[in-house]
Amino acid sequence: MLETEELKKVFKGKTAVEGASLYLDKGESVGLLGPNGAGKSTTISMISTLLKPTSGDVRLNGKSVIKNPSEMRRVLGVVPQEIALYGELTAYENLKFFGRIYGLSGKALETAIQRSLELVGLMERQKEIVKTYSGGMKRRVNIAAAMMHEPEVIIMDEPTVGIDPQSRSHILEMVRQLNQEKGLTVLYTSHYMEEVERLCDRVYIMDHGKIIASGTKEELKSILSSEETVWIELDRPYPEFFKELQSFEMIKQATETEKGIKLILPKGSRVLGKVFQASERHQVQIINVNVQTPSLEDVFLHLTGRKLRD
Amino acid sequence: MKSVFLLQWQRFRRAPVMMLSFLVMTIIFVALLAGNNPAERSAILTYADASLSAPEAEDWVASLNEAGEFKFQLMDENEVREAVAAGDAPLALRLMEGNYRIVLAADDMSRFVLEAFLNRKYREELRFQQVEQQTAGSDIRTEVAALMEEPPLQIVTATLDGKEEFRYDNQLQLLFGMTLFFSVYTIMFSLMKIVEEKKYGTWDRLILSPVGKWEIYLGHLAYSFTIGYFQIVLIFVLFKYVFNFDVGDRFGAILLIIACYTFAIVALSMLVMSLVSRPQQLQAVVPIIATGMAMIGGAFWPIELVNSNMLLAISKILPITYGLDALKGVAIYDRSWQELSEPISILLLYGVVCMGIGINLMERRNY
Ligand SMILES: Nc1ncnc2c1ncn2[C@@H]1O[C@H](COP(=O)(O)OP(=O)(O)OP(=O)(O)O)[C@@H](O)[C@H]1O
Ligand SMILES: [Mg+2]
Numbered sequence: 001m002l003e004t005e006e007l008k009k010v011f012k013g014k015t016a017v018e019g020a021s022l023y024l025d026k027g028e029s030v031g032l033l034g035p036n037g038a039g040k041s042t043t044i045s046m047i048s049t050l051l052k053p054t055s056g057d058v059r060l061n062g063k064s065v066i067k068n069p070s071e072m073r074r075v076l077g078v079v080p081q082e083i084a085l086y087g088e089l090t091a092y093e094n095l096k097f098f099g100r101i102y103g104l105s106g107k108a109l110e111t112a113i114q115r116s117l118e119l120v121g122l123m124e125r126q127k128e129i130v131k132t133y134s135g136g137m138k139r140r141v142n143i144a145a146a147m148m149h150e151p152e153v154i155i156m157d158e159p160t161v162g163i164d165p166q167s168r169s170h171i172l173e174m175v176r177q178l179n180q181e182k183g184l185t186v187l188y189t190s191h192y193m194e195e196v197e198r199l200c201d202r203v204y205i206m207d208h209g210k211i212i213a214s215g216t217k218e219e220l221k222s223i224l225s226s227e228e229t230v231w232i233e234l235d236r237p238y239p240e241f242f243k244e245l246q247s248f249e250m251i252k253q254a255t256e257t258e259k260g261i262k263l264i265l266p267k268g269s270r271v272l273g274k275v276f277q278a279s280e281r282h283q284v285q286i287i288n289v290n291v292q293t294p295s296l297e298d299v300f301l302h303l304t305g306r307k308l309r310d
Numbered sequence: 311m312k313s314v315f316l317l318q319w320q321r322f323r324r325a326p327v328m329m330l331s332f333l334v335m336t337i338i339f340v341a342l343l344a345g346n347n348p349a350e351r352s353a354i355l356t357y358a359d360a361s362l363s364a365p366e367a368e369d370w371v372a373s374l375n376e377a378g379e380f381k382f383q384l385m386d387e388n389e390v391r392e393a394v395a396a397g398d399a400p401l402a403l404r405l406m407e408g409n410y411r412i413v414l415a416a417d418d419m420s421r422f423v424l425e426a427f428l429n430r431k432y433r434e435e436l437r438f439q440q441v442e443q444q445t446a447g448s449d450i451r452t453e454v455a456a457l458m459e460e461p462p463l464q465i466v467t468a469t470l471d472g473k474e475e476f477r478y479d480n481q482l483q484l485l486f487g488m489t490l491f492f493s494v495y496t497i498m499f500s501l502m503k504i505v506e507e508k509k510y511g512t513w514d515r516l517i518l519s520p521v522g523k524w525e526i527y528l529g530h531l532a533y534s535f536t537i538g539y540f541q542i543v544l545i546f547v548l549f550k551y552v553f554n555f556d557v558g559d560r561f562g563a564i565l566l567i568i569a570c571y572t573f574a575i576v577a578l579s580m581l582v583m584s585l586v587s588r589p590q591q592l593q594a595v596v597p598i599i600a601t602g603m604a605m606i607g608g609a610f611w612p613i614e615l616v617n618s619n620m621l622l623a624i625s626k627i628l629p630i631t632y633g634l635d636a637l638k639g640v641a642i643y644d645r646s647w648q649e650l651s652e653p654i655s656i657l658l659l660y661g662v663v664c665m666g667i668g669i670n671l672m673e674r675r676n677y
Contacts, residue, residue, distance in 0.1 A: 073519070086317070
């Protein structure tokens with residue numbers, strides 16, 4: 001229902017986003033993943049009609065929204081990366097105002113406020129001044145404010161940055177519910193892999209303003225599926241054993257680590273049996289063996305050579 | 311527009327201290343300083359130094375007192391110095407041959423007025439003396455005095471901007487100057503909410519809502535105008551009815567002038583907001599603008615005392631100059647509507663231009 005075509009944004013000669021094409025089907029939950037400064041917020045601003053693209057197009061149900069943003073604004077709820085609230089007012093007053101500007105009043109307004117507050121779990125503390133809330137509570141009100149007009153599509157820009165685990169899991173669970181039970185279309189931005197892995201069906205990975213990979217979680221991981229990583233934990237270093245492993249044809253890479261040895265193997269290779277035989281010969285005491293399947297983090301590392309977060 | 315406007319009042323009620331402090335400060339400043347009206351003030355203590363003989367000094371004082379603007383009292387030097395040192399007199403005058411000095415205990419605004427007066431008198435007197443030296447024997451003073459009684463040419467000055475002879479009213483100067491000065495803070499800081507909304511992202515929420523952009527601007531501008539306008543009106547009413555300041559009988563005209571002035575300052579604030587986009591920067595910029603404008607535009611001392619042509623030229627582009635001019639025009643000089651129309655229309659034009667440029671610049675900044 002929503003798609004972008006070759007979005008590009010240049011700020012004073014500096015390209016922030018380039019060639020960003022992505023789409024959202026109705027009811028889908030899509031993740032936009034990338035490190036700081038990747039261009040996620042800029043992309044979101046362009047999709048939500050807050051920022052005019054330098055070139056490219058954003059379409060809602062096939063119609064461009066750049067010239068005529070009102071339809072997009074009606075169906076869209078945007079949770080900004082910053083806490084966009086009036087700090088000196090209560091949560092209730094904030095929501096009341098944001099409902100009013102969407103034309104709500106009277107009973108409908110009251111209902112919408114209570115529905116949004118319930119969604120984020122802040123019913124009891126709605127009459128408190130927002131400034132006095134914890135970071136997590138502010139984030140929740142920030143989400144509630146975007147839900148006042150019952151949007152069909154919700155775009156969340158890093159809604160869990162810098163908050164306590166409790167608020168975080170509440171928000172994640174809420175997003176999951178909105179998507180799976182209420183059928184909302186979700187675009188979820190984050191630089192936390194785990195969140196995107198947990199919430200999203202499909203993922204776009206952004207870096208340096210470009211989308212460097214996209215697909216379902218499985219598709220993305222299959223990029224790495226030709227390899228697997230094996231950690232062997234040992235009671236002490238065994239240099240002879242390590243030397244022998246290095247000579248194995250089938251082992252792509254062997255590294256000595258603090259606690260043992262890390263091996264990178266082609267997927268499905270039967271080399272582990274030989275590794276154990278060698279360990280018998282050298283009388284090596286193995287404490288633990290761990291075969292690791294790739295995470296999105298590994299995918300990112302593989303694609304960019306960098307970690308997602310430092 | 312209504313909800314944006316009302317929201318600002320709701321926010322004001324939660325954190326009113328800063329805005330109210332400008333109101334309170336104006337009242338305190340005017341009430342404290344307005345006591346020193348030179349018209350009601352005790353005589354200016356005067357002594358002559360060795361370069362003048364006693365009769366000469368007496369002549370000088372008599373001639374200075376003739377004008378009736380100030381009362382000078384000739385005394386012994388030691389007495390005068392003691393009085394100034396003890397703080398009984400804020401300033402004193404030392405007469406010298408063809409010159410004078412003002413002895414100040416603390417800087418005092420009325421000094422400027424006194425200085426302007428003395429300058430004028432001395433220049434006149436020295437010119438007489440020069441003429442007397444060159445045309446020895448003829449009594450130029452009596453001749454001039456006689457001529458002034460029956461002038462051969464009668465020149466009636468009626469300039470467009472109605473510059474009558476400068477009349478100094480310390481109370482009104484303070485009231486108008488301080489009120490217009492502090493209102494700049496109130497208006498600019500209240501309009502700063504726009505910049506804050508942009509910074510904190512609530513502006514984007516407003517833009518995404520069905521509320522039109524012009525309604526958002528209008529809501530903020532209306533709030534800023536209202537709070538500024540009521541601050542000024544409240545202070546004027548207070549000083550007119552409680553402190554019995556004589557602001558003339560045309561309070562309606564004063565209300566109109568305040569409205570035009572407030573509009574011009576709101577528009578100027580819009581321009582400033584469009585140029586300075588960060589709240590912290592504005593915290594520094596607003597006082598500079600307010601104080602600079604007040605100093606040059608004549609809010610701290612009467613603009614009539616300023617001699618520098620450059621400063622006078624700058625004052626011509628400041629709305630506060632026209633606001634003060636129009637207010638004094640009504641309250642002190644009782645000018646006609648026709649005469650008042652000039653500063654009023656300049657204020658309105660100023661407002662329209664600043665508003666246009668300001669909103670345009672701010673909109674352009676977005677992309
Ligand atoms: N208004 C702007 N003017 C100039 N440069 C900008 C502007 N907004 C963003 N940028 C630049 O564009 C790049 C992308 O920024 P963006 O905020 O989209 O990244 P992000 O992926 O959201 O990062 P983060 O995780 O830190 O939020 C950054 O290098 C940023 O400095
Ligand atoms: Mg961002």
